[in-house]
Amino acid sequence: MESPPYQLISYIAPSAPATRRPAEGRLAFLRPEIGFTPNWYRTHLRIDFGERWHADPAYRRETVLAMRAELRKRFPGSPIGGIDKDNSPLDLLTGVQGGCLVAAIFGVPILYAPDSWPTCAPRFLTDEELASIKPPDLDKNPAFQALMSQVEWIAESEGRVEGFINWQGILNNAQRLRGQQIFIDMVESPDLCRPLFGAIRDTILEGTRRLRDFQRRTGADYRFLTLSNCLVNLVSPRQYRERLLPYDREIAEATDCIGVHNCAWNANPYLSDYARLPRVGYVDMGMDSDLKRARELFPQARRAIMYTPMDVENKTLAEISRDLERIAADYGPCDLVCADIEAGTPDSKVLGILGACAEISARHGRTGPLRG
Template identity: 55%
Template sequence: MTGQLISYIAPGAPATRQPAAGDEPFVRPEIGFTPKWYRDAIGIDFGERWHLDISYRLESLALMRAELDRRFPGAQIGMPRYRPDVTDALTGVHGACVIAGIYGLPILYRAEQWPVTTGTPLTEEQIATLEPPDLDNSPFFDNLLEHVDDIAAKLGCAAGYINWQGVLNNAHRIRGEELFTDMFTAPELCHHLFNCVCTTMIDATRRLRERQCVSGFDVSFFTVSNCLVNLVSPELYKEFLYPYDRRIAEAFGTLGVHNCAWTADPYLDAYADIPHVAYIDMGLESDLARARHLFPNARRAIMYRPTELADKPMSAIERDMERIAGEFGPCDIVAADIESGTPDERVLALIDICRNLSGIGALR
């Protein structure tokens, strides 16, 4: 492993991160499509069977790989750069709902979308007595570990990445919208919930990684998904969430920070205080030059909105990429969640723009 992480969107899976290979292009596109894109194209059902049946998932991965190679020849969309010698049959399992599943939340699996949690959020009284689940006696986690073992038995190596999300995302699934009020009215309750979730994230990750390591797939990093961070002020982030992001970074030694396409400016100073940040992404409206200054050793990435790729004039997209390369490069361009209405020609054009800019960047 190098010291950086890069974006990674396996076919049929939400975006996550993987170790960098060390020879990434100056402007590297990472392209990803929604489950509906694949269902519309080749009829894959992303319901519960996709997440639990290894043979079915391997069949669907082969179909998705063939469709990507047919429509985007030579682009290597969705291909792992770390350990490309082994088949990734794990990334995407249970979507972003693994921690929620460990806490007993019902998960709804859907034919053309990623899983979501359902059910009633926990009450204040339930949160007050909440404890991290006993992972030695967790049916959901036991099944996940058995699934990893089954992948290793079938393929020889359990390669891939579980999407553990971030403390805020997971806590929101458990507590619901009341979480944001709790920060003002019941701060100790908030910290109790965040501590429970953070403890589970670290413990579950370590246990699962041990199983993967035995099979020959050894990685040690964590990526936190702070998709909801713009719903809290920078002051609330520093008080309530920063301590847990830092705790995770110290536990694993390498951290990726995912912010979706939000403007990351209000949180950059706090993020810069977290050790071992090896990847950080943000929206195009962020102060890119300042972010590059604050994170010179991390792989940086722009989350380029799928609506912009679908609707913007290509000349405007090219100008966006030129600005990103100049102010933010070297970096990834993460074009995730592309829907089936987006013409393939636009995806190919974005890849070509990044390739051309990488040639220019290499001369700097």
């Protein structure tokens, strides 16, 4: 496995789904990354996360400042949502269109809600459309051009365009475009999948290139990508290896560093294939995975556990602390990702998790991110 030039860490901007960013400085042995749902912020601040939030960067800027202020009030001194950094420049990009941008580029309508992330309308490709699919022309694509108009506004407002678009991954996007039929296609008509997978790959790479070129001109130089494999547990290891891994590899080979996101699923059946990807700087998985084996397979990547919001809400702090001790022993140094925390989870629970991570890290020390 080719070593990454640097590590990636989990990153959750206020109200955004979890994504990744380059590691900086010395990291805590068990580094917590905490995130809350849009409903959490709406409950406390009455923010409307509908279409305007995703289309109007000026309105979004107002809400980001309000969310950062709320986090500082509730969790002073913490790094939650990046509140340990100044308000300038603000990240006004992360979270835009949730995980739906690629589907929108292919013409799928986005459905918005005042208290949730966007979703895709169930408008799926027919067999005929699938057979003739091509990557959209981004120069003429309304969804992509609308994004770049926002990026230009952010550059005018902040000077530096920080943040990330969630491009998802091959299977995640294919399911949004084809629906559940994609899983049948992979078994019965794999040749039918290839044009779609290739078009998704090319769109991710070209969209990323254009966005990153613009960001670079403002001083934000990002050269990595994340593969979001949230649905990988719905296909067999062989299907992943034969049908999807080649596209993941091509995406990885086109960038300096790759992150692999699995949600909180058991990643065991796919770990060996992930280890064949070049320059893996980040990998995450659920607690049911073989954490010791994952550490052996990815010694130079920043590893992360996706700790479910159900466990955060339902387990006692003593039970959570026992989980964290095992994670640190079997998997550390690593991130603990507590994403999608809902309204109703007490602040004391979040503060307790932060304290437990700090206590464990104090015993183990800090670790510097891998640098080339």
